[in-house]
Amino acid sequence: MLKQRIITALILFPIALLGFFALNGAAFASFIGSVIVLAAWEWARLAGYQQQFVRIGYAAAVGLLLLCLYQVPALAKPVLLLGVAWWCWAVFLVVRYPSSAVFWAKPGIALLIGLPLLLPAWQGLQILKTWPQGQGNTLILMVMVLVWTADIGAYFAGRRFGVRKLALAVSPGKTWEGAIGGLAACLLLSFGVGLYQHWGWLHWLLAIPGIVLVVACSIIGDLTESMFKRSAGLKDSSQLLPGHGGILDRIDSLTAAVPVFAALLLLSSWGSW
Numbered sequence: 368m369l370k371q372r373i374i375t376a377l378i379l380f381p382i383a384l385l386g387f388f389a390l391n392g393a394a395f396a397s398f399i400g401s402v403i404v405l406a407a408w409e410w411a412r413l414a415g416y417q418q419q420f421v422r423i424g425y426a427a428a429v430g431l432l433l434l435c436l437y438q439v440p441a442l443a444k445p446v447l448l449l450g451v452a453w454w455c456w457a458v459f460l461v462v463r464y465p466s467s468a469v470f471w472a473k474p475g476i477a478l479l480i481g482l483p484l485l486l487p488a489w490q491g492l493q494i495l496k497t498w499p500q501g502q503g504n505t506l507i508l509m510v511m512v513l514v515w516t517a518d519i520g521a522y523f524a525g526r527r528f529g530v531r532k533l534a535l536a537v538s539p540g541k542t543w544e545g546a547i548g549g550l551a552a553c554l555l556l557s558f559g560v561g562l563y564q565h566w567g568w569l570h571w572l573l574a575i576p577g578i579v580l581v582v583a584c585s586i587i588g589d590l591t592e593s594m595f596k597r598s599a600g601l602k603d604s605s606q607l608l609p610g611h612g613g614i615l616d617r618i619d620s621l622t623a624a625v626p627v628f629a630a631l632l633l634l635s636s637w638g639s640w
Contacts, residue, residue, distance in 0.1 A: 371610035379608065387511075388504050393437075395496055396489075400433045403489045406614045406622075407481060409604040413595040413615070414477035425478060432482070433489055443490055444633070450487020450626035453480075454584055457623075461590045464536050468598060477595065484591070484622055491625035494633075510581065510628040514620045516556050517549035517582045524548020533586075538593040541586075550582050577631045581624050588623025592616070 386398040407429035411422040436442055460467040471477050495510070496503040525545025533541040557578050561571060592615055596604065604613030611617060 373610075375608055375610050387507055391496070396433075396437050396493060399489055399492050400430065400437075402614060402618070403433060403485050404430045405607065406604075406618060407485055409607070409613045409615045410481040410485065411478060413592075413599050413601065413604060414481065415474035415599060416478065425481070429481070429485060432486060436486065436490060437493075443494060446487050446490045447494065447626050447630050447633070449483050450491065451630050453483035453487070454587060454623050454627060457587055457591045461534055461537055461587060461594055464534070464594050465598075472598060487626035488618070488622040491629035494629045495625070498632075506628075506632070510624055511621070512556070513553055513578065513581055513628075514585045514624050516553050517585055518620065519549075520552025521545040521549030521586075524551070534590050534593075537590050537597060541590070546586055549586070550579065553578055553582050573635055577628075577635075580631065581628050584627045585620035585624040588620045591623070592619035 386395070386402075390398050404426045408422050408426040411425040416422055416425070436446060460470065471480055492507065495506040498506055521541075522545065525540075525542045525548065528544040528548065529542030531543040532539065533543050533546055554575070557574060561574065564570075566574070592604065596602070602612075604615035607613050608617065615622075
């Protein structure tokens with residue numbers, strides 16, 4: 368299994384670097400869109416549909432919606448706000464699981480939920496990529512590093528100090544100590560960046576609550592996918608990535624963190640997007 372994970376990672380890592388940071392315009396939109404379409408194919412399974420024609424049809428529908436969003440940039444902000452609203456609602460669903468399943472357990476409803484979960488993630492990356500002054504790649508790297516740091520910090524803090532369960536019914540392995548450790552790692556990293564960049568008090572005032580919110584949302588993104596997998600009786604969203612599970616298993620935190628991160632940048636009026 369370890370060998371398989373390493374081989375898969377060695378293949379995917381350069382592809383991901385090329386797709387996220389070397390591509391621009393339609394090529395970037397298509398690359399990210401292909402990832403989201405594959406994730407949609409997986410989501411249909413989590414929503415209770417095993418039939419391939421349903422899963423492929425759903426993925427194709429998501430692909431068409433992404434094409435519409437690319438052709439109509441005016442929809443960007445409403446889609447982003449839809450994503451933020453969904454993740455606010457997801458907090459309630461995760462906290463109240465399994466009783467909250469009454470709101471989404473029917474396959475048709477679960478299938479629809481995939482839209483505010485997946486589309487805003489694509490839209491958020493599009494917004495970040497096209498940010499003024501050529502800052503797109505830097506912003507994408509920032510949100511990814513935040514999510515990765517939170518994940519790594521949570522893993523080690525959870526293993527060393529984890530006692531109190533964060534969401535026992537959803538993901539028994541996650542603890543409050545792990546979540547706090549992940550957040551602390553992100554704040555420590557940001558503190559170092561802030562000192563290096565000579566941030567003023569306004570930067571700190573905006574950055575600290577923003578980091579807390581983005582990290583919290585990344586945790587909710589992870590827990591939300593775990594909730595749907597648990598309800599569907601699945602360990603992984605698919606086996607598309609040998610040794611790593613599925614696409615959703617790799618991007619679940621980013622699907623929540625990216626639209627919230629982009630929305631916070633817009634609200635802060637940083638840049639003039």
